[in-house]
Each structure stands twice: as C-alpha cells, then as structure tokens.
Amino acid sequence: MTIRRITILVIGLLSLSGCAYDIGYIRDAHDIYFYNCAQSFQLTSELADEAFTWSPDGRKIAYTRMIRQNGKEVGSGLWVYDLTAGTHTLAANETMAVHFYFDWSPNSRSIVFAGDTCQFCNAKLYRVNTDGSGLTRLTLETGNARHPDWSPLADRICYVDHRAATAGDIYWMNSDGTAHTRLTHTSADDQHPIWSPEADQIAFIRVHNLSPGDFDLMVIGPNGGEPRVLVDGFEYISYASWSPDGRKLLFHGNRADGERFAVYTINANGSALANLSAQPDAVYSEIEDMFPSWSPDGKQIAFVRSARYDHNGKTHAIQNVLFQMRADGAGKERLTNEQFISDTQYRPGPKSACLGYSY
Numbered sequence: 001m002t003i004r005r006i007t008i009l010v011i012g013l014l015s016l017s018g019c020a021y022d023i024g025y026i027r028d029a030h031d032i033y034f035y036n037c038a039q040s041f042q043l044t045s046e047l048a049d050e051a052f053t054w055s056p057d058g059r060k061i062a063y064t065r066m067i068r069q070n071g072k073e074v075g076s077g078l079w080v081y082d083l084t085a086g087t088h089t090l091a092a093n094e095t096m097a098v099h100f101y102f103d104w105s106p107n108s109r110s111i112v113f114a115g116d117t118c119q120f121c122n123a124k125l126y127r128v129n130t131d132g133s134g135l136t137r138l139t140l141e142t143g144n145a146r147h148p149d150w151s152p153l154a155d156r157i158c159y160v161d162h163r164a165a166t167a168g169d170i171y172w173m174n175s176d177g178t179a180h181t182r183l184t185h186t187s188a189d190d191q192h193p194i195w196s197p198e199a200d201q202i203a204f205i206r207v208h209n210l211s212p213g214d215f216d217l218m219v220i221g222p223n224g225g226e227p228r229v230l231v232d233g234f235e236y237i238s239y240a241s242w243s244p245d246g247r248k249l250l251f252h253g254n255r256a257d258g259e260r261f262a263v264y265t266i267n268a269n270g271s272a273l274a275n276l277s278a279q280p281d282a283v284y285s286e287i288e289d290m291f292p293s294w295s296p297d298g299k300q301i302a303f304v305r306s307a308r309y310d311h312n313g314k315t316h317a318i319q320n321v322l323f324q325m326r327a328d329g330a331g332k333e334r335l336t337n338e339q340f341i342s343d344t345q346y347r348p349g350p351k352s353a354c355l356g357y358s359y
Helices: none
Strands: 002-005 012-020 023-027 031-036 039-042 049-054 060-069 072-082 087-092 097-104 110-116 124-129 145-150 156-161 169-174 189-195 202-210 213-221 224-234 236-242 248-254 262-267 284-294 300-311 314-326 341-346 352-358
Touching (some): 023 314, 156 189, 169 202, 202 236, 224 262
Parallel strands (some): 145 189, 284 341
Antiparallel strands (some): 023 031, 031 039, 097 110, 156 169, 189 202, 284 300
C-alpha cells in the first residue's frame, strides 16, 4: 500500500482499473486521509485535525483544527477542504472555539456547527457558508446546544440543548434558527440526534448512567410523542447512523462492562438486533470493532478493528486498522496496514474509479 499526501491541485488522473467507494478516516487522532483502491491519500498534516465530515456532494470535507499558542491548545477552528481545487478555507473565525459537532446543509453550501466564544462559555449553534461568510447564531444565548444534524429536506436542524438542567433534550428548529421545538423531556441525557433519510424519524442515544453505563438507542417522530426504544441496557452505544434506505441503524457498543466493542445493526422497527463482529473469524481473535459507517449504496460497512492473530508461530496484534464488510457482516476484508484509525466515513456519491494521482 502507498500513502500519498494531497497538497496541491490534482492536474492529472490516470485510471487504473475497477471502481470502489472512497473512505475517509482520521489517523493518529490528528490527520485526515482517504482510502481509494488499496491506496491511502493524506489530506492534512498539521497533527491538529480532530473531526471531519464529507459534504453531501462528495467534493469537500469540513474539519476542525486545534489552535495552539505557546504549545498549549486554546481552541479550534472550522475549515473546509476542496478536493478539486486542493484548497483549505477557514470557515469559522479562529477566535471561536469550534466543537466536534457539525453538519452540512444538503446543498453542500453551508455548515451548522457548535461553538463558543470563551473557554468556559456554553456552546451555541451557528450557521456559516463554506467560504466563511454569513456567520449566524441559531440558538439561544442562554442555551448549551450541541450535536446538530441537518434534515435531508433542508428545512430543519435537530440538536441537543441543555436548557432545563444538566441533562440534554432533543430539539429541532428551522434551518434559519426560528421555531425551536422541544421533542424529549427526560432526566436522562439525550445525545446525537440523526434524521432518517426520509426525515420522518430522528434516532438518538439516551444515557441513563455513565458508570456503570446504561445506554439506549431510541427514535422519535419530528412532531414529538413518546420515544420508541430500539436497543436498551447497553454499557455503551455510539456512532449510530441510518442505512441509506432508512430500514436499519448501525452503531458500535458493548452490552456489559468489560465486554469488547462490537458493530451492530438493528431494524428501524426494533427487530433483528445483529452483532456483526460475532461471526466466526478464522484469522483474528480478541476482536474489538468500532467506528462503523455505511457505503452510499448500503451494501458495505467500513469499520476499525483491533485484534490478535497468529503468523509464523508468533502472535501479533493490530490496533484500529481499517476494515470493510458486507452489510450482513460477512466478507470482512482488511484494507490498510496503518494503525490508530478512527472516524470512518464513506465519500457520498457514486463509486470512484481507481485512480493514480499526478501533481
């Protein structure tokens, strides 16, 4: 496998063979890469990039970058990388501490993000254009808002706010910041709401307790009502996402304290919970799988695996290596040799040709 760093405009493309979906990921907790046909391309190299997400058209990546002064982290900024032009644009002013939580508008022209203006301020949600213009605060000055997710219909944004107490509740608002509507009322902590592809349901994680953990995966309609439990009683649940057809949800988690993380799917009606990591594996043992994501056609799942395996009479270990499998958990395939990978995300859109890049 080769790793190439993309630093300037791509001026030539040499088609090799076949086609596949590109997969973006974070490596070593601080740099962004994407994988294409057995090659990994490095997009950033500042050792300071913490989170990213593809634009819906697959042409750009939004990411946060730590800001350091005198060797200390003092905040983070929101940046946009244009894969066609090879340019990095600061979208949110570096005087604002941008949190890890942000999402694209469906037309790929704007980003909603959580940020604050001082180290100990409550977070608010802001909207900004990809060139850094049009910065607008969307949520109340007195709130503490996080985890925004833009509706596929472009009209609303769901999010978490901690207005009433230390725990969070699910809200939505119009995409211009009007008509804030509270959906859940709980003493637990609701987190990470995500719209279904048809925008008729919102999935979210409910945390009853952190130690020992007590996590549920739930759904609620945009008009409110009683949330419906899909998965309950897990020690931990994270990284949930809808399948492209809206029929399933994908997540990683563990059922009990001390159990290794695994990748799960469940039908949107709460049936057929499946541990995709539990299927027999002739090569790897002591398996822990995390950070799953759906391919755009819903047929494959990228994820990160840590495990042990035997080779030439010796036991070896891998830690956070990029894998791919079919949506039913079969056909697991190791894609990279690089370790310490997280936050996998397929590039939206059609499959890409297997390409060699010229500079």
